[in-house]
Amino acid sequence: MERLWIELTERCNLFCKHCFVRRNLNDKTVQSQEMSTGFFCQVLTDAAELGCKWVEFTGGEVFVRNDFDKIYTHAHEVGLSTSVTSNMTLLTDRIIELWDKYPPSDLKTSIYGWDEESYETVVCKRGTFKLFYTNMRKLVERGFHFKALVPAHPLLVKNSSKIQEFARELGAELPVQYGWELMLHLRRDVEASNCIRGLRLSPVEAARLRMNFPKLVLNDLRLIKQGLNSSSLCDDRMFHCVGGSKLLALNAYGFLQPCRPIHHPDLLYDLKQGSLDHALLDHFPRICDLRINYHSACEKCTHCILRPACSSCPATSWIENGSLDEPTQYYCDVIHQEAYWLGILPTHMKGWETEGSFANANEH
Ligand code: SF4
Ligand code: SF4
Known part of the structure; x- marks a missing residue:
C-alpha cells in the first residue's frame, strides 16, 4: 500500500444537495461511532511502518473534528506526506500555523460559487461565502497553493467562465478541474440519491x-x-484498478475499504478487530482476486x-x-x-x- 485515504468524519457544516457523503454536523449518534484520535494515530504509525508514503485526509469536513491538528501532526511525525481536502469555511489561524510548520503536499478545496448568492445557493447555508473567501485569501497570502475542484452542479457548469475567473482571483491552480459527474450517495441513502439524480447532467x-x-x-x-x-x-x-492493492481507504468508523466510495459489507475489513498487516497480507489480496x-x-x-x-x-x-x-x-x-x-x-x-x-x- 502506497497511499491511504482517511475519511475522518462523514459530518459536515454545509448542506450541499449534490453531496455523496454528508451527515449532519450535530448528529451525536454518528459522532459517537467515529474513531478516536488514538485509533487514527496508531493506524498512521502502522501504515508508515508498512511502507505507506502518503495519507489523504478527507470528510465530510475534516475540521469539524477538533482533533484534526493532533492526527495531522502525527502523520508528519511518522514521515507521511499529507493531502487535505476541505471546504475551508472552518479553517482557523491555528491550522494555518500548523501548516506553516508541517506543510501539506497537496491542498484541495471545492469552489461552490463565484459570489455570495451562487455559493450559498449550492451549499445551502447562509454566511458561508465570506468565511470561505476570507480563509482562502489568508491561505494564499501565506504562500499556500491549492487545487480547486468544481462539482458538476448545473449552476456551476452553466457559469464556468465566472468560476474560472473567480478561481483566478482566489489564486487557484488553473484551469480548475470539474468533476464531470455527480456520484449518488455512497451510503445508498435513497432520498439523498434522488436529490443528486435531479441535479445530474x-x-x-x-x-x-x-x-x-x-x-x-x-x-x-x-x-x-x-x-x-x-x-x-x-x-x-x-477490480481493474489500484484499489485494494496500492490504495486503501479507512472510514470514520474503523473499517478499511478497497477505495473510498465502496461500502459493500463483503469487502470491508474491521480494523478494530484486526491489524493493518493482516488486512494487507490476507484480506485485500483475496478481494483483488475476486472474479465477476x-x-x-x-x-x-x-x-x-x-x-x-x-x-x-x-x-x-x-x-x-x-x-x-x-x-x-x-x-x-x-x-x-x-x-x-x-x-x-x-x-x-x-x-x-x-x-x-x-x-x-x-x-x-
Ligand atoms: S462541503 Fe463537501 S462534504 Fe460538506 S456537504 Fe458540501 S460536498 Fe458534502
Ligand atoms: S458495457 Fe460496461 S465497460 Fe462497456 S461502456 Fe458499458 S458499463 Fe462500461
Missing part, C-alpha cells in the same frame, strides 16, 4: 463536459488503445473495448445498483457518447459489439 451533457478537458480525453484514448493492444478483453477480474459472477449484463463489460476508460466499476456498481458487477447505465451512456464523438465507434454500435473491428481507436 444528462449523459450527453456530461460527455460534453469531459470533452472540455483534453488531458482526460487523451487519457481515455490511451487507455482504450492499451486495452486493445494487451488483449485484456474478456478479463473477468472484478457471469451473467449477461456483466458479460457486456468483459467484451467491451471502452472498459479501460469506463467509470463503471465495482464501486459505482455498488452505489448505483447495489451489486458489484453490473454495468452502470449512466457511466455506460457517457463513455459511449464520448466514443461516438471521437469516432472510436460508429453511432449504431456498442462497445461490446465490435468483434475485433476497432481500427478507429488505433488511428488516434
Whole structure:
C-alpha cells in the first residue's frame, strides 16, 4: 500500500444537495461511532511502518473534528506526506500555523460559487461565502497553493467562465478541474440519491463536459488503445484498478475499504478487530482476486473495448445498483457518447459489439 485515504468524519457544516457523503454536523449518534484520535494515530504509525508514503485526509469536513491538528501532526511525525481536502469555511489561524510548520503536499478545496448568492445557493447555508473567501485569501497570502475542484452542479457548469475567473482571483491552480459527474450517495441513502439524480447532467451533457478537458480525453484514448493492444478483453477480474492493492481507504468508523466510495459489507475489513498487516497480507489480496459472477449484463463489460476508460466499476456498481458487477447505465451512456464523438465507434454500435473491428481507436 502506497497511499491511504482517511475519511475522518462523514459530518459536515454545509448542506450541499449534490453531496455523496454528508451527515449532519450535530448528529451525536454518528459522532459517537467515529474513531478516536488514538485509533487514527496508531493506524498512521502502522501504515508508515508498512511502507505507506502518503495519507489523504478527507470528510465530510475534516475540521469539524477538533482533533484534526493532533492526527495531522502525527502523520508528519511518522514521515507521511499529507493531502487535505476541505471546504475551508472552518479553517482557523491555528491550522494555518500548523501548516506553516508541517506543510501539506497537496491542498484541495471545492469552489461552490463565484459570489455570495451562487455559493450559498449550492451549499445551502447562509454566511458561508465570506468565511470561505476570507480563509482562502489568508491561505494564499501565506504562500499556500491549492487545487480547486468544481462539482458538476448545473449552476456551476452553466457559469464556468465566472468560476474560472473567480478561481483566478482566489489564486487557484488553473484551469480548475470539474468533476464531470455527480456520484449518488455512497451510503445508498435513497432520498439523498434522488436529490443528486435531479441535479445530474444528462449523459450527453456530461460527455460534453469531459470533452472540455483534453488531458482526460487523451487519457481515455490511451487507455482504450492499451486495452486493445494487451488483449485484456474478456478479463473477468472484478477490480481493474489500484484499489485494494496500492490504495486503501479507512472510514470514520474503523473499517478499511478497497477505495473510498465502496461500502459493500463483503469487502470491508474491521480494523478494530484486526491489524493493518493482516488486512494487507490476507484480506485485500483475496478481494483483488475476486472474479465477476457471469451473467449477461456483466458479460457486456468483459467484451467491451471502452472498459479501460469506463467509470463503471465495482464501486459505482455498488452505489448505483447495489451489486458489484453490473454495468452502470449512466457511466455506460457517457463513455459511449464520448466514443461516438471521437469516432472510436460508429453511432449504431456498442462497445461490446465490435468483434475485433476497432481500427478507429488505433488511428488516434
Ligand atoms: S462541503 Fe463537501 S462534504 Fe460538506 S456537504 Fe458540501 S460536498 Fe458534502
Ligand atoms: S461502456 Fe458499458 S458495457 Fe462497456 S465497460 Fe462500461 S458499463 Fe460496461
